[in-house]
Structures are given as C-alpha cells and as structure tokens.
Amino acid sequence: MQQVGLTKLDELAINTIRTLAMDGVQKANSGHPGTPMGVATMAYTLWTEFMRYNPRDPQWPNRDRFVLSAGHASMLLYSLLYLTGYDLDLEDLKNFRQWGSKTPGHPEYGLTPGVETTTGPLGQGVGNAVGMALAEHYLAARYNKDKEDLFVVDWYVYGICSDGDLMEGVASEAASLAGELGLGRLILMYDDNHITIEGDTQLAFTEDVGKRFEAYKWHVQHIDGNDKDEVAAALEAARNMLGAPSLIVCRTEIAYGSPHKANTAEAHGNPLGVSEVKLTKENLGWPKPDETFYVPQEALDHFRQAVDRGAQQQAAWQARYDQWAAKYPDLAAEFQRMTRGELPPGWTDNLPGFKPEDGPMATRSAQGKVLNSIAAKLPLLVGGSADLAPSTDTYLKGFDDIGHHDFSGRNMHFGVREHGMGAVANGMTLSGLRAYTGTFLIFSDYMRPPMRLAALMSINPIFVFTHDSVGLGEDGPTHQPIEMLAALRAVPNSCVIRPADANETAAAWRAALERQDGPSLIVLTRQKVPIFAETARPYEEGLSRGAYVLRDAEGGNPDVILIGTGSEVQLAMGAADQLKQQGVRARVVSMPSWELFERQSQEYRDSVLPPNVKKRVSVEAAATFGWCRWVGDEGHAVGIDHYGASAPYEIIMEKFGLTAGNVAQWALAILGRPAHPAGQGQHPGGRHGRGDAPHEEDLEQQGGTETSTESPAHKQS
Numbered sequence: 001m002q003q004v005g006l007t008k009l010d011e012l013a014i015n016t017i018r019t020l021a022m023d024g025v026q027k028a029n030s031g032h033p034g035t036p037m038g039v040a041t042m043a044y045t046l047w048t049e050f051m052r053y054n055p056r057d058p059q060w061p062n063r064d065r066f067v068l069s070a071g072h073a074s075m076l077l078y079s080l081l082y083l084t085g086y087d088l089d090l091e092d093l094k095n096f097r098q099w100g101s102k103t104p105g106h107p108e109y110g111l112t113p114g115v116e117t118t119t120g121p122l123g124q125g126v127g128n129a130v131g132m133a134l135a136e137h138y139l140a141a142r143y144n145k146d147k148e149d150l151f152v153v154d155w156y157v158y159g160i161c162s163d164g165d166l167m168e169g170v171a172s173e174a175a176s177l178a179g180e181l182g183l184g185r186l187i188l189m190y191d192d193n194h195i196t197i198e199g200d201t202q203l204a205f206t207e208d209v210g211k212r213f214e215a216y217k218w219h220v221q222h223i224d225g226n227d228k229d230e231v232a233a234a235l236e237a238a239r240n241m242l243g244a245p246s247l248i249v250c251r252t253e254i255a256y257g258s259p260h261k262a263n264t265a266e267a268h269g270n271p272l273g274v275s276e277v278k279l280t281k282e283n284l285g286w287p288k289p290d291e292t293f294y295v296p297q298e299a300l301d302h303f304r305q306a307v308d309r310g311a312q313q314q315a316a317w318q319a320r321y322d323q324w325a326a327k328y329p330d331l332a333a334e335f336q337r338m339t340r341g342e343l344p345p346g347w348t349d350n351l352p353g354f355k356p357e358d359g360p361m362a363t364r365s366a367q368g369k370v371l372n373s374i375a376a377k378l379p380l381l382v383g384g385s386a387d388l389a390p391s392t393d394t395y396l397k398g399f400d401d402i403g404h405h406d407f408s409g410r411n412m413h414f415g416v417r418e419h420g421m422g423a424v425a426n427g428m429t430l431s432g433l434r435a436y437t438g439t440f441l442i443f444s445d446y447m448r449p450p451m452r453l454a455a456l457m458s459i460n461p462i463f464v465f466t467h468d469s470v471g472l473g474e475d476g477p478t479h480q481p482i483e484m485l486a487a488l489r490a491v492p493n494s495c496v497i498r499p500a501d502a503n504e505t506a507a508a509w510r511a512a513l514e515r516q517d518g519p520s521l522i523v524l525t526r527q528k529v530p531i532f533a534e535t536a537r538p539y540e541e542g543l544s545r546g547a548y549v550l551r552d553a554e555g556g557n558p559d560v561i562l563i564g565t566g567s568e569v570q571l572a573m574g575a576a577d578q579l580k581q582q583g584v585r586a587r588v589v590s591m592p593s594w595e596l597f598e599r600q601s602q603e604y605r606d607s608v609l610p611p612n613v614k615k616r617v618s619v620e621a622a623a624t625f626g627w628c629r630w631v632g633d634e635g636h637a638v639g640i641d642h643y644g645a646s647a648p649y650e651i652i653m654e655k656f657g658l659t660a661g662n663v664a665q666w667a668l669a670i671l672g673r674p675a676h677p678a679g680q681g682q683h684p685g686g687r688h689g690r691g692d693a694p695h696e697e698d699l700e701q702q703g704g705t706e707t708s709t710e711s712p713a714h715k716q717s
Contacts, residue, residue, distance in 0.1 A: 004227035009298065013299045016296065016303075017044060017079050017083070019281060020293065020295070021036035021073075022037065025271050025272075027094060030097050031072075033272055034193075034267030034268050036079070037258070038256050039160055046235060048303070050239070052313045053114075053306070054310030055086045061432075064155050065155065067132070069126050070160055071121075071122075074106050081115075083295070083303035083304070088102060117426070117457070123170035123423075126161055127419075127420050129157050129186060130175070131424035131430070132428070133245070135427065135428045135430075135432060136155055136156075136185055138407045140154065152317070152320065152324050156239065159188045159189065162191050164196060167205055172212075173417035174417075176417070180415075184241060184242035184243050187245070188246070191252050195263065210249050221237060221247075222249045223250055224251055225251055254267050257283050257284045259276070261276060341432075343513060344377055344378070348510060352370060354366065354502035355531065359501070359528070359530050362529065363502065364466040364524040366501070367466075367509070368394070370506045375396045382402075383462070385437065386438070388438060388440065392440075394436065395411055396410045434462070439464075440479065445484070448487075451494065456493070460515050462513070465522070467479065467481075468481060468485075468524055469481065471621060472527070475646070477645060481622065485620070486622065494519055495511070495521065496521045496523060497511060497543070498524075500532065500565070501531045501535050505522075511596065532569075534551055544596065546591065546600060549589055559613075560587075562576055563609075564618070573588055575667060578660060584668070587613075618631050618636075622639055627639070638666055644656075665678070
C-alpha cells in the first residue's frame, strides 16, 4: 500500500509517529509496534484536522474524546500526546513500559494526561466509547436548552479499534445498543489490517464486518487507511451522520514501511529488531535513520499548533458557556458540580427510613423505594438493567425512558447485554454521569472485565446485583450464586455492600453515591427479610463503617460474636436469642461491607471485633472462602461450599443449615458446650460434590475440647 494525498510535511509528521512507536517498543524490548505504524495516517488526520482538544487543559468539558480501544497500540497514543503538547515529554516516551513511568504498556486513565479511559482488554474500549456517546446525548438533551447556538455540550467520540476488538462479544453488544439508540457523534475507525497474534485473520475471522455493523444500524464506509484524503472525507461524512454511529473500515498494513515484517504477525506483539528499525526508517526516507527518538523540529512545530488551536476552541466555547450560564444559572451550577464530581446539596434529605412494621421487605424492593425517593435531586443519576428492571427494582418511576433518538429520559434499557452494559456504564461514568446497572448476582461473571477496569481506573459506577443467594429458590443452582461474593470481594478497589434490611439498603446507596475512588457493588435479596429497629441509626454509626454492633450481649463481655451479612443477619439475631436462653452472651455484628470495614481505624475494628473474643461464628448464604479473616482460628464460618438446589427457598435454607438454630449450635460447639450443629446438607442426588455432612468425629473435634487448627474456611457448615 502506498501513502496517498500527503504533502512533504504530512509525510514527515506521520513518519514521526511511526518512528517514535518503533523506537519506544525497541528500547523497552516489549510492545506492539505494528499497529501504530499502520494507523499513523488515520490518527494524524484525526488529531490535526478534526478533533477538538486543548493539551493545556485535558479536562476541558467540551473536548472531543478519543478512545484507543486497541490499547496494545499505546505508543501511538503516547506519541500523539507528546507531539501535540500534553504534559508528556520525550523522556516519558523513552521510559515506555518502565517502572514508575507515565507510559505504561496499555493506556491507563488517571496516570497519563489525555488518556480518556483504560484500555487493553479488547472490546472494552468500544463499550466505553458507546457509553461516552450516550452521555453526550443525555447531557446535550439536558443542557442545550434553546436554538440560539448556546450549546454547551456538542462533543464527538472518536475511537480506533482492531480486529481483536471486533471479535470480542462485548464490542458486539455495545455496538448493537449504539445502533438501536441512534448514537450519532460516535465514530470508530476500524484498523482492518488482517493480522492477529496467530497470523492472518483468515484463520478465524472472515466475516464481513461492515455488513454486520450495517445490520446494527451503523453508518459504514470502506476506505484506504493510508490515503489521507479518503480518511478526511470519511471523517467528514461520519461527522455529518448525526442520527447514527459510524464505522470507518480502514484497510491498513501492519508495520507499514518495514521491509521484512510488514503484513506479518511478527510485527504485532514484538519489537522489530534494531536492524529492522533502521531499515524501516531508511525505507520511509527518514532523515536520521541511525538516531533514536529523533523528532524533526518542523514536524513538532506542526503538531504543536494544537496548543493554540485548542486554546482558541476552548475560549470560543467558554464565551458561549458564559452566555448560557447567565441565562440558566441553576443549570450552570449543576453543570459545574458535574465537572467537579460533586453531589447536589441536600440530596440525602429524601433518603427514606424504615420501621419494623414496614417489613418484611426484600432489599431489592427497598432499593426501588430508595432510588425513587432520591432520583429527583440527582439528575445525573442515569441507569437501567439488562432487561430485568421489574426484578431488580432499578426503574426510576416518573422519568422517561432513553430510546431511539430520545435522550431526555433517565431509564436505560440495556437489553440482555451484561457484557456491554458494564463497559457502557464505565463510559457514562467517565463522562460525568452517575451511572448504575442492574442484573442478577449470578450474572456478575458476565460483567467482571468492566467492573475490574472501573476499579483499576478508580471511577465510581454503581453495579446493582439482586437475587443474591440460594434464597432465590426454585430457579435452582444455575441461578443461585455461591462463589460470586468471594470473587467480587477479591477485586482490589471495589466496594461490595450486602445490606441486611431496608435501612441498610438506603445507607448502601448513600455510601455508593458518596464514594469517589472506585465502583460500588450493591448486593440485594429477592426474598423478604425483616426490618430491624437497630438499623435505624445515624448513617455515620452504621453501614458507613462497614461493620457495626447491631445488638450487644447483655450482662458483660460477649462469650461469642455472631457476624452476618445481608439476609443472614436475621439468622444471627435469632441465634443470639436462642443462646441467651442458654446463658450464652452473644454479640451480633452486621457486616454489610468488608471493604468499608477495612478502611476503619484499628481501634474501631477492635471495638466491633475485640481481639480477646476469639469465639466467632459468621453466617452468609455463600461460599465461606475468606471468612477465616474475620472468624479466626477458633471460629467457624457457616455458609455453602457446594451448588444449590431447586426448591422453595425456605426448604433450601433449612436443608443447607442456614437457620438460626444451626448458627446457635455452631456457637455452642466452638464454646465447647454440648451441641449438634448440622454440616452441609447433601445435595439431592449427591451430584455436586463437597456436599456430605461432616462425620460425627469431625463434629466432636470442631465442637469439643480440642481447638481445631484447620482454617475455618474449610470447615464446611
């Protein structure tokens, strides 16, 4: 393929991108040089002729967004950021993939100025871009109030995606949703280079991607990605397609210019080699093929025009914004809070409180009441479910739906697309919205990649999961989450909150909305649970601490501590009543969030779980993995370390030992008193393993005079 439509300055600038990418990867001896070399013409045209951005103010609210979904091509983005004048210098490019550098192996949001989202896991960036475009449409519908050209929201979302991105299912889900909504201002440039790690895409990917996206209701164009004139014309046409998202299929050549490695899989994920780098530079007519990281001053000056251009574009917008703000001061104040990530004053005034006589109530139902109480004061709270709103109670009543070319509503219908839903929610959050999603806890596995990326980026979408245990009953083991809580708690920087009742549910939403540095995962019941008078306490004294003493022992220090989460707090309360009748002093601790509890001072943690009280029993209708941290070597974790069963939930709870009586029996057993705790009930048919009840001698050892040294996580209840 030949470069077409280039002046000498264009060619010099484009080859500057290529040589920086080659040199950065070669110096690191790690990375992906081929894609930056192949898409350099596309990226150059976009960044110098179409995108609006201000390198001196990377967070300018009305900037265009650029998403490098093909995050392995990070040297492309780092080169562009340096060349156009962001706070990145040549030394940063030389430190590509090194300890402490601002140029990690894949772009990371919050680390490198100008990086809009963390990409690398393929397809996620496509979903983020859809979320950003959705946010732009929602914000435009809210803030662009007249036709006097006082628009304060009118930015575009551009992205570069790869064959790998478009093979991943998450991209298909997000693209399908974007087409259904008619998301204009979303323009993806597809690097159609026919090469993946294993070889030619003929190995596994021969479909007509353009036809697929046409079926998704996208505007599709096919061009030569090395023809600058074709690239510019396609971008202009896409910008004018305001009623649909656009895909520009750009036929490119991986490792363009390399004499021996162009169009080969070897150029995808490996340095070209010192000799091949030099040969490639010579082949491109590079002025100094023997010098690394050489940037011609003429090319740098050309790129750096972005600084003045961006300042002028932002100044023009600011003048428009000032006129708009004078006309709509309340909206302007809201807009400023959005840019600062602040909640409106007095938003907690409408948080409901609940009394025992209001129950029993499923915590998913309590959530519906909470959401609809606070929604009016939180106009940027936008979300929905994966076709499960009636079951997850995530619908905002009194507000319209977001639909095809209609973005005035607040309720998103994501469809049965959990993979895409999480990625889209991340993009919405990155654009200023307080996005939330809803599905069943069992389907959290479908959302793990975007949830992990939200945690990595320290952004704060809210992921709601209902039907949180075997308590959902008759749907059976395919829908009963056993291991999900443990898996979600293992993700650093995520905050899992499993409230015990309606009051804790209201507090959970407050904690999630006030959280700034990571995602919140609110986990809720399908079945009804009692409302405790003890949970109606000041927020600062309850759920916000992660764990707190719900009911203390009477008449002295506790003999045993019972720890519960979610629907099992009622079992701990019931067990405490039974133990009281036998002269055992039991403290009940509600622990809705391990992560919030871990953030408290050691003094507070010790006040809830005194180190000298070593007899502890936890109860949670889930895998016991991890509970050893809280119950210690002399305690016991009551839970489920096998799959569930299909039956009414009351029967399941009884058969699996999730009863107040069994919790009390385990407390007596670890105290060395006569007791007969139940082991894990055997699953019907015994077909799931790890289901046999412990042998009688095991129960005697666990509840007798000898202290077991076995980790409580392995003591199956």
